[in-house]
Amino acid sequence: MFKFWKKDRAPEKTPAAxxxxxxxENVVEILPREVMQSPSLSVPADxxxxxxxxxxxxVAVEKVDGSEIDNPGKRSxxxxxxxxxxxxxxxxxxxxxxxxxxxxxDDLETALLTADVGVSATELLLENLRQxxxxxxxxxxxxxxxxxxxxxLAMLAPxxxxxxxxxxxxxxxxxxxxxxxxxxxxxxxxxxxxHQQEGRQxxxxxxxxxxxxxxxxxxxxxxxxxxxxxxxxxxxxxASVIFxxxxxxxxxxxxxxxxxxxxxxxxQSGLMDELSKIKRVLAKLDPAxxxxxxxxxxxxxxxxAVNQVRQFxxxxxxxxxxxxxxxxxxxxxxxFALATEFAxxxxxxxxxxxxxxxxxxxxxxxVTGLLPANLGAE
Amino acid sequence: xxESLSQRLSGTIERLRGRARLTEENIRESLRDVRIAxxxxxxxxxxxxxxxxxxKVRAVGQDVLKSLTxxxxxxxxxxxxxxxxxxxxNTDLNLNCPAPAVVLMxxxxxxxxxTTVAKLARFLRERKKKKVMVVSCDVYRPAAIEQLQTLAxxxxxxxxxxxxxxxxxxxxxxxxxxxxxxxxxxxxxxxxxxxxxDAAMMAEIKALHAAVNPIETLFVVDAMTGQxxxxxxxxxxxALPLTGVILTKxxxxxxxxxxxxxxxxxxxxxxxxxxxxxPDALEPFHPDRLAQRILGMGDVLSLVEQVEQxxxxxxxxxxxxxxxxxxxxxxxxMRDQLQQMLSMGGLASLMDKLPGVSNLPDQVxxxxxxxxVHRMIAVINSMTKKERxxxxxxxxxxxxxxxxGSGMQPQDVNKLLKQYQQMEKMMSKLSSGGIKGLMRQMxxxxxxGGAGGNFMQR
Ligand SMILES: Nc1nc2c(ncn2[C@@H]2O[C@H](COP(=O)(O)OP(=O)(O)OP(=O)(O)O)[C@@H](O)[C@H]2O)c(=O)[nH]1
Ligand SMILES: Nc1nc2c(ncn2[C@@H]2O[C@H](COP(=O)(O)OP(=O)(O)OP(=O)(O)O)[C@@H](O)[C@H]2O)c(=O)[nH]1
Ligand SMILES: [Mg+2]
Ligand SMILES: [Mg+2]
Numbered sequence: 001m002f003k004f005w006k007k008d009r010a011p012e013k014t015p016a017a018x019x020x021x022x023x024x025e026n027v028v029e030i031l032p033r034e035v036m037q038s039p040s041l042s043v044p045a046d047x048x049x050x051x052x053x054x055x056x057x058x059v060a061v062e063k064v065d066g067s068e069i070d071n072p073g074k075r076s077x078x079x080x081x082x083x084x085x086x087x088x089x090x091x092x093x094x095x096x097x098x099x100x101x102x103x104x105x106d107d108l109e110t111a112l113l114t115a116d117v118g119v120s121a122t123e124l125l126l127e128n129l130r131q132x133x134x135x136x137x138x139x140x141x142x143x144x145x146x147x148x149x150x151x152x153l154a155m156l157a158p159x160x161x162x163x164x165x166x167x168x169x170x171x172x173x174x175x176x177x178x179x180x181x182x183x184x185x186x187x188x189x190x191x192x193x194x195h196q197q198e199g200r201q202x203x204x205x206x207x208x209x210x211x212x213x214x215x216x217x218x219x220x221x222x223x224x225x226x227x228x229x230x231x232x233x234x235x236x237x238x239a240s241v242i243f244x245x246x247x248x249x250x251x252x253x254x255x256x257x258x259x260x261x262x263x264x265x266x267x268q269s270g271l272m273d274e275l276s277k278i279k280r281v282l283a284k285l286d287p288a289x290x291x292x293x294x295x296x297x298x299x300x301x302x303x304x305a306v307n308q309v310r311q312f313x314x315x316x317x318x319x320x321x322x323x324x325x326x327x328x329x330x331x332x333x334x335x336f337a338l339a340t341e342f343a344x345x346x347x348x349x350x351x352x353x354x355x356x357x358x359x360x361x362x363x364x365x366x367v368t369g370l371l372p373a374n375l376g377a378e
Numbered sequence: 379x380x381e382s383l384s385q386r387l388s389g390t391i392e393r394l395r396g397r398a399r400l401t402e403e404n405i406r407e408s409l410r411d412v413r414i415a416x417x418x419x420x421x422x423x424x425x426x427x428x429x430x431x432x433x434k435v436r437a438v439g440q441d442v443l444k445s446l447t448x449x450x451x452x453x454x455x456x457x458x459x460x461x462x463x464x465x466x467x468n469t470d471l472n473l474n475c476p477a478p479a480v481v482l483m484x485x486x487x488x489x490x491x492x493t494t495v496a497k498l499a500r501f502l503r504e505r506k507k508k509k510v511m512v513v514s515c516d517v518y519r520p521a522a523i524e525q526l527q528t529l530a531x532x533x534x535x536x537x538x539x540x541x542x543x544x545x546x547x548x549x550x551x552x553x554x555x556x557x558x559x560x561x562x563x564x565x566x567x568x569x570x571x572x573x574x575x576d577a578a579m580m581a582e583i584k585a586l587h588a589a590v591n592p593i594e595t596l597f598v599v600d601a602m603t604g605q606x607x608x609x610x611x612x613x614x615x616x617a618l619p620l621t622g623v624i625l626t627k628x629x630x631x632x633x634x635x636x637x638x639x640x641x642x643x644x645x646x647x648x649x650x651x652x653x654x655x656x657p658d659a660l661e662p663f664h665p666d667r668l669a670q671r672i673l674g675m676g677d678v679l680s681l682v683e684q685v686e687q688x689x690x691x692x693x694x695x696x697x698x699x700x701x702x703x704x705x706x707x708x709x710x711x712m713r714d715q716l717q718q719m720l721s722m723g724g725l726a727s728l729m730d731k732l733p734g735v736s737n738l739p740d741q742v743x744x745x746x747x748x749x750x751v752h753r754m755i756a757v758i759n760s761m762t763k764k765e766r767x768x769x770x771x772x773x774x775x776x777x778x779x780x781x782x783g784s785g786m787q788p789q790d791v792n793k794l795l796k797q798y799q800q801m802e803k804m805m806s807k808l809s810s811g812g813i814k815g816l817m818r819q820m821x822x823x824x825x826x827g828g829a830g831g832n833f834m835q836r
Contacts, residue, residue: 114423116604119414180627180655181488181600189520211655212492212532213525220520234528263655265630300486302420302604304632325487328573330606353487353518 098141100133108148115370116302116330118337125151125336149367155336156363161345163292163320165200171249171257173282173289175207175242177275177316178296179308180263183324183350185214187296188258189221190350190358196225200255205245206231207238207278208262218260224355238262238274239281246285259290266311275316293318294347299325299332306334309342324350327357331370400437405452409434412456419672420635422608425642432459457669464638464665465647471502472621475593478511478557478565482590484583484614485598487571490626490652492522494598495568496529497652497660503535508563511536513553515546515586516570526568533657536562546570546582547589554590567592574613587618594621596649599640601628607636608643615644625663626652635672707802709766713758715801716751753786757794760784769798 093111098104105126112122128151129144138144165172174191176184185208192202204222206229208214215231222229230245242259249257261278264271282289295318297305312318323332326349335346346361409430416426437455473479481498483491495512502508512530516522523540530537538553550567557565567590572579587595597620599607614620623644625637628651641648648663758766760783765771772780772795781788 110423113414113417114605116420116606119418179602179630181490183488211525212528213521216521216524217519224520265627267629267631298488298600298602300600300604300606300610301602302632302635303418304420304602304630307631325573328486328606329575329609330604334604 094141094145100138100141100144104141104144105130105133112333112336115333116337117333118303118306121155121336121340124340125155152336152367152370153363155339156346156366159339159343159345160361160363161320161347162360163345163347165195165256169288169291171203171246171254172291173246173249173286174256174258174292174294175261175275175278175282175290175316176258176294176296177261177312177318178263179265179298182263182296182298182301183322184208184263184296185217185221185260186353187294187322187324187348187350187358188218188260189224190355191258191348192221192225192227193355194358195256196227201253202227202256202258203245203249203252203254204229205242205257205259207242207245207259209234209236209238209241210262214260214262239278242278243281243285246282246289250285266308266315272311272315275312279316292320292347294320294322295344296322296324297332297334297338299323299350300328300330301334303334303337306337306341309338309344313342313344318344320345320347322346322348322350322358323361327351332366333370335366400439400452402434402438405434405437408452412452415673416635416638419633420604420607420639421672422605422635422639422643424608425639428642429456429459429463429638432463453673457666457673460638460669460672461666463642464669465641467662467664471498471594471649473506473508473564473593478554478562479594480554480590480592481564481566481594481596482583482587482592482618483566483568483596483598484618484620485571486573486600486603486610487519489571489598489600490624491571491598492516492525492529492568493655493657494596494624494626494650494652494660495526495566496533496657498650499530499535499566500533500657501660502564502566503533509536509561510564510566511538511553511557511560511562512566512568513538513549514540514568515549516568517542517544517546517549518570522568522570529657536560538565546586550586550590574610574617580613580617584617595619596622596624597640597644597646598624598626599636601625601634601636601651602630602632603636605639607639611640611643615646620644620646622646622649624648624650624652628661629653629659633672634668637668638672709758709761709769709798712798712801713755713766716755716758720751753784753790754794754797756784757781757786757791769795 093104093107098107108129109122109126112125113119117125125148129148132138132147133144138147176188178184188204192204196202202225204218204227206215206218208218209232212234215229215234219229219231221227230241230248232241232244238261245257245259248254259278261275262271264274266272279290279293293316295309295312295316297308301308309318309321321338321344323335323346326332332349338344348358349361349366351357351359412433413426413430416429417423421429433452433456436459437452471481483495485491492514499510499512503510512526512535514523514526516526517540523542527537527539536557538549538556540549540553546569553565553567556562567586569583569586570579572583574580595618597611597614597618599611603610611623623637623640623646625634625640625648628634637648648665648668651661651663653659653661757780760780761769761772765776765780772791777788777791781791784790
């Protein structure tokens with residue numbers, strides 16, 4: 001199951017790719033699309049249920065039928081996000097038609113905390129429910145559940161602001177930052193695809209000059225998308241690569257420049273300063289650049305995401321978030337903690353490793369994934 | 379954002395003060411706080427529940443007065459339980475098998491598997507003097523193989539080449555053959571990141587495991603992982619016979635509850651922790667340190683040790699005896715206490731060890747200094763012997779004299795007297811309770827007017 005995106009995992013090594021990565025300084029590679037059209041890996045879907053559960057907050061067990069595998073794009077947000085530990089534990093709770101009392105609220109509290117929603121956001125939500133319960137606003141537990149869904153939606157609604165790229169800003173510069181291994185480079189590959197499909201000319205900057213083969217990784221995504229990548233190879237100065245890339249983007253009249261950066265923990269002040277430097281250097285060419293600073297958050301992250309947002313905002317002036325890896329069993333409940341604390345817009349979510357596995361953030365789908373409306377009916 | 383356990387407990391612990399023993403009734407609220415604190419530190423709920431049960435069993439019936447304070451007694455039980463669950467220090471890889479010993483890595487996407495392979499390779503080559511080969515079976519992630527190749531060069535170990543077109547099992551077989559031919563001691567196999575619910579990918583790694591029969595199968599987990607750590611650990615440990623866990627990215631400020639979840643659920647030891655991106659950033663795992671980090675206890679326990687070591691035990695004993703006998707706590711005793719506090723490195727050093735203090739604004743921190751303590755001692759010094767033994771004698775004119783003698787204002791003397799009265803009251807309440815309890819009480823009493831006292835009390 002969940003194999004639908006595997007098709008996008010194309011073999012990376014092509015003779016052309018090898019040749020391309022040997023030429024180094026500021027080389028731009030564009031390969032014909034056919035090169036990247038590799039045969040799909042067509043792994044058969046496994047219908048067997050994975051019994052990986054820790055009762056009662058278990059791993060989602062989902063059946064995937066053939067049609068979903070043939071149509072990866074058709075699989076909805078809701079399907080991908082469903083089966084969270086939260087919705088499962090609440091499902092069994094509400095099936096018992098519980099009484100409206102403190103025990104019910106305690107169970108809800110537990111469920112929210114288990115989904116990484118965080119203590120302060122959870123307390124906020126529960127206090128509201130408690131007060132309304134006392135005022136007898138709810139006829140039954142289902143009424144209370146509906147109210148909780150509403151509250152969750154209300155928390156996310158203000159931060160569901162999609163990234164819109166004005167036509168009069170050219171090149172529009174997006175700087176992608178985040179801690180190690182969250183999915184920055186992969187997200188850039190997906191973003192390039194998305195914006196190219198929307199008709200923009202895209203250029204990528206290989207600003208991660210530190211991690212082994214980070215440049216090659218971005219180049220591979222560039223080739224998948226037929227998008228040029230500006231790089232200076234490993235060990236170069238990140239700010240200088242991105243500076244060069246902005247110059248190149250301007251001279252080539254490109255619409256969108258997306259710059260990768262090395263993963264860094266928000267506690268490493270030296271590396272955080274490097275981000276400030278990148279911003280300063282970009283501002284020399286265009287005082288408004290970067291126009292968007294995207295912080296990528298791994299959806300499996302717990303409460304540490306709060307510190308990440310705080311520190312990256314200070315160092316790099318984050319303007320939007322991307323939450324990745326929501327195709328797993330973690331459902332990114334920390335988003336609620338982030339919403340209450342920072343009010344930064346969530347621009348996209350990552351739902352897989354393939355080119356098309358990036359969606360604009362949709363609070364309705366997100367909340368439904370966590371907390372289906374028909375819980376009690378199950 | 380994160381409240382440390384000790385901070386969180388401060389409220390409910392107040393209510394525990396003065397109780398003779400911990401009972402299920404009187405620790406209920408505190409246990410709820412422990413539960414929330416563990417959840418805040420990202421310990422997974424099933425693990426939290428199991429732990430709370432264990433703590434309850436151990437704490438109930440504990441004699442409060444013999445320990446530090448009721449609150450600290452509870453904190454200590456929690457910490458001890460966490461440490462127990464976390465297991466012992468265990469940094470060695472088992473390589474007891476015919477060469478090449480095969481080590482297989484597994485974990486979620488981006489956890490740090492490839493980096494950890496390089497770290498282990500370096501560790502085995504440099505420390506264990508092994509001949510090491512690495513191979514990548516990640517045929518999916520762009521440039522994953524190049525990444526390992528570059529790292530292998532950096533740490534100077536053999537790299538067995540593979541390509542994205544190959545089958546992972548075939549790669550592994552070929553690598554084992556090559557390793558055998560080249561008399562390699564250890565072969566480290568990197569694998570692609572995979573989701574636990576990705577049945578095909580889990581089947582793939584199962585097949586890989588069956589094919590290579592590794593002596594070590596290591597589960598790599600990111601220290602920043604939230605509640606999902608439990609689900610993932612469960613699924614991986616059911617799919618593969620894991621032999622150990624490696625916790626990565628501990629150089630950040632994540633509380634690391636995931637470590638506890640994974641350790642508890644897999645039952646496998648945490649063998650190493652990753653503490654940086656460079657190949658030398660691999661460290662042995664210290665269960666006690668992680669337990670403290672999860673609890674956000676700062677160095678509460680080392681503070682306790684420091685207090686135990688530096689308190690002039692004889693004087694404290696005498697004071698304790700005196701108070702037990704019902705004799706009065708006087709200004710001489712107070713001066714002794716103040717001097718002992720200074721001899722322990724002063725307030726600032728004690729303060730640094732307390733959770734939460736590092737987050738205080740600098741202007742507040744700068745006010746926490748030993749000046750106040752020195753001033754108090756100066757005031758006591760300019761009293762007569764009689765006044766020290768019978769502070770009640772200090773009337774208006776005596777106060778003026780004492781103030782003049784110590785270069786202070788009469789209100790400073792009043793402040794000291796107030797603090798003395800608070801301490802005295804507490805001491806008289808304290809029929810027994812030992813040295814540590816006494817120290818704690820004394821520090822609490824400092825809160826009356828002095829700077830810093832309030833922080834000490836937390
Ligand atoms: N399942 C899943 N995996 C993802 C997603 N996004 C990224 N990944 C995987 O996560 C791993 C890390 O992704 P990268 O894009 O290399 O992450 P990064 O932030 O650039 O990493 P560094 O540059 O090393 O800090 C890779 O294996 C990706 O395939 C997602 O939305 N879902
Ligand atoms: N700060 C820090 N970064 C680490 C540590 N371990 C790994 N990293 C970084 O985390 C990111 C991901 O590491 P990888 O080794 O590529 O992770 P992986 O599990 O092989 O990733 P996939 O193969 O994509 O699943 C890289 O940027 C590493 O440099 C660590 O202990 N501390
Ligand atoms: Mg990257
Ligand atoms: Mg890897």
